[in-house]
Ligand SMILES: O=C(O)CCC(=O)C(=O)O
């Protein structure tokens with residue numbers, strides 16, 4: 001049954017509870033943005049306000065050659081200043097990146113009941129979840145986004161339970177990106193002057209999940225957000241975006257330490273992947289690396305897909321500022337937390353910028 005878009009409750013039930021998603025609502029034909037999706041003015045993304053910065057992508061293949069030190073410096077510098085950078089020659093086949101985008105479109109292009117079969121409570125596996133917005137029950141305004149999330153536990157589990165439209169490519173994406181994730185996290189830890197035991201290092205990226213995000217076209221992008229302001233909770237995020245654009249990152253400080261707070265667009269670069277620092281690395285580095293606040297705009301002409309891989313600590317892992325860094329800083333800016341507690345707090349609140357970090361702040 002199509003909802004009356006005037007009636008908030010039936011719209012919420014149609015989109016969220018019954019699993020039709022934003023796509024199901026848009027496919028019914030929609031000339032204006034329903035009230036539940038209208039952001040308060042201070043959360044709206046005014047395209048003309050964002051500055052375009054030239055941030056040249058980092059050639060990761062150079063980490064294995066004579067330019068290693070220079071590239072390692074570039075990575076650490078990007079992690080300290082913006083918390084975001086793009087990489088080329090990352091070792092993931094370009095055809096796979098294309099297949100990921102088309103698989104995401106295949107998954108979300110299905111009939112709503114096919115997708116709804118993976119909703120929380122219905123999904124054949126606790127590791128696969130289809131949904132919309134972030135925490136719809138808690139949000140003042142909903143996000144214009146549908147997603148499917150796949151947590152990796154084993155190949156057998158993935159091949160049995162992940163959606164057919166995307167399981168092979170998502171698994172291949174996870175496998176071919178592992179080396180890159182390890183290299184980048186190793187460089188970042190080494191640049192802090194810290195050596196970690198292998199087991200500790202592995203535990204920091206011990207759990208990995210692939211999401212596929214789908215942002216349908218929106219009749220009035222100025223009123224909505226695809227994803228609201230947030231930081232990622234884990235260690236490192238690898239993100240594939242298509243060519244549509246609309247990912248913005250907040251620059252906290254300028255090079256000279258001045259507070260700026262301007263939003264920078266991470267413009268799509270063909271063949272590149274976006275890398276961003278998560279809260280965990282900000283905590284471990286005692287604040288030196290930035291888990292940048294970011295958000296996504298919607299567009300009226302074309303839908304957009306993105307495919308992040310989140311590498312997060314094992315839930316039982318204790319996360320706190322690394323002792324060597326605390327010693328040199330003379331102060332611990334965060335307390336030690338069990339990652340599972342951090343994660344539960346993260347998923348029980350609507351997106352609100354970098355508020356997630358308060359949970360670990362002293
Ligand atoms: O779609 C994007 O570009 C970013 C999505 C994102 O920030 C996330 O899934 O955490």
Ligand SMILES: [Fe+2]
Pocket residue numbers: 230231232294
């Ligand atoms: Fe994010």
